[in-house]
Amino acid sequence: MPKIEFWCDLASPYSHLSAMRIDALAAARDIAVDWHPFLLGPIFAEQGFKTSPFNLYPAKGAYLWRDLERLSARERAGFRRPEPFPQNSILAARVALALDAADRGRFIQGVFRVQFCDGQKIDDKAALGVLLDALSLPRTALEAAQSDAVKARLRAETDEAKARGIFGAPFFVTSDRELFWGNDRLVEALDWAIGRY
Amino acid sequence: MPKIEFWCDLASPYSHLSAMRIDALAAARDIAVDWHPFLLGPIFAEQGFKTSPFNLYPAKGAYLWRDLERLSARERAGFRRPEPFPQNSILAARVALALDAADRGRFIQGVFRVQFCDGQKIDDKAALGVLLDALSLPRTALEAAQSDAVKARLRAETDEAKARGIFGAPFFVTSDRELFWGNDRLVEALDWAIGRY
Numbered sequence: 389m390p391k392i393e394f395w396c397d398l399a400s401p402y403s404h405l406s407a408m409r410i411d412a413l414a415a416a417r418d419i420a421v422d423w424h425p426f427l428l429g430p431i432f433a434e435q436g437f438k439t440s441p442f443n444l445y446p447a448k449g450a451y452l453w454r455d456l457e458r459l460s461a462r463e464r465a466g467f468r469r470p471e472p473f474p475q476n477s478i479l480a481a482r483v484a485l486a487l488d489a490a491d492r493g494r495f496i497q498g499v500f501r502v503q504f505c506d507g508q509k510i511d512d513k514a515a516l517g518v519l520l521d522a523l524s525l526p527r528t529a530l531e532a533a534q535s536d537a538v539k540a541r542l543r544a545e546t547d548e549a550k551a552r553g554i555f556g557a558p559f560f561v562t563s564d565r566e567l568f569w570g571n572d573r574l575v576e577a578l579d580w581a582i583g584r585y
Numbered sequence: 586m587p588k589i590e591f592w593c594d595l596a597s598p599y600s601h602l603s604a605m606r607i608d609a610l611a612a613a614r615d616i617a618v619d620w621h622p623f624l625l626g627p628i629f630a631e632q633g634f635k636t637s638p639f640n641l642y643p644a645k646g647a648y649l650w651r652d653l654e655r656l657s658a659r660e661r662a663g664f665r666r667p668e669p670f671p672q673n674s675i676l677a678a679r680v681a682l683a684l685d686a687a688d689r690g691r692f693i694q695g696v697f698r699v700q701f702c703d704g705q706k707i708d709d710k711a712a713l714g715v716l717l718d719a720l721s722l723p724r725t726a727l728e729a730a731q732s733d734a735v736k737a738r739l740r741a742e743t744d745e746a747k748a749r750g751i752f753g754a755p756f757f758v759t760s761d762r763e764l765f766w767g768n769d770r771l772v773e774a775l776d777w778a779i780g781r782y
Contacts, residue, residue, distance in 0.1 A: 445632050445752060447747075447750045448752050448753075451750060451752070451764055454764070462782070550644075553644045553647060553648060555644040555645050555648070556645075567648055567651070570769075572769040573652075585655070585659070
């Protein structure tokens with residue numbers, strides 16, 4: 389079965405749009421999705437950015453929020469601008485990595501939904517506990533998320549993202565290491581994975 | 586007849602891809618294309634960029650060149666990486682503005698083609714003269730391009746781009762002032778212009 393890696397920071401608005409679409413699009417092509425949460429912060433910092441490009445350049449930020457509003461309306465996805473933006477995604481990413489790989493995508497989709505549709509903060513342990521319960525996922529992931537092993541794994545994933553040439557989110561990576569950046573490239577990435585680009 | 590404004594810097598590789606596609610896509614929707622060459626340099630400078638984002642961030646640059654190669658192959662458009670990149674687009678933009686509006690698009694398409702398909706430099710008066718001849722456009726545009734009026738017009742267009750919130754290229758602007766950024770938004774922009782988004 390062909391595979392696609394979905395690399396995302398859990399505070400990334402365009403990753404939200406892809407996370408909500410990828411299951412059906414991948415299933416239609418018999419592609420398995422391999423979810424890779426990582427942290428954009430250290431990668432932005434190496435590019436000299438102290439925060440998200442949304443915040444660094446006012447004209448770009450204004451455009452991107454409007455673009456997200458238009459896209460979300462078209463996809464009939466809810467959309468609220470998180471306050472503050474970006475949210476701190478470290479805890480949520482660690483919880484995602486503490487879960488079984490088979491449950492990871494469902495949790496990540498939940499984190500995006502509560503953040504961008506319901507306007508909830510995602511750096512709050514109690515809120516993530518409620519989300520785990522709602523998804524019938526083990527609350528033990530909250531404790532495991534604080535372990536040295538999981539912390540090290542998130543650092544390793546972030547290093548791996550950087551080594552792959554990932555500089556934003558979302559990124560899709562095919563088995564032959566072809567990179568596709570952005571929600572706008574989701575379908576192309578999946579088509580590439582099955583040789584139909 | 587609905588109208589779309591196509592804002593581009595004549596050294597912008599993604600603008601090349603849109604310039605080659607926009608005539609047929611707009612004609613199919615009975616939309617008139619209004620070509621607006623401007624200069625990205627001063628707008629990038631205000632964001633603190635000394636050169637193109639292609640050059641500022643190595644991982645991003647490597648990705649974007651690969652993305653352009655893939656897209657060009659799919660569109661069956663030629664693709665060569667200009668040397669140096671970005672080309673100096675001031676003279677070509679002035680010549681475009683010196684031409685009649687009805688001829689502007691054809692000249693801009695020619696500038697992109699010789700630059701990104703044939704690997705020619707676009708800051709050379711002689712080369713632009715050859716291009717004008719090949720397109721049966723008046724060589725007098727080369728002299729007019731050096732006039733104070735045309736120089737002032739290019740500055741005014743660049744100021745107008747900035748005032749509209751344009752921070753990259755290409756940008757498409759509809760009559761109701763909706764902004765669409767990038768070759769990836771060309772079809773959406775045209776659909777918006779006829780109320781079909």
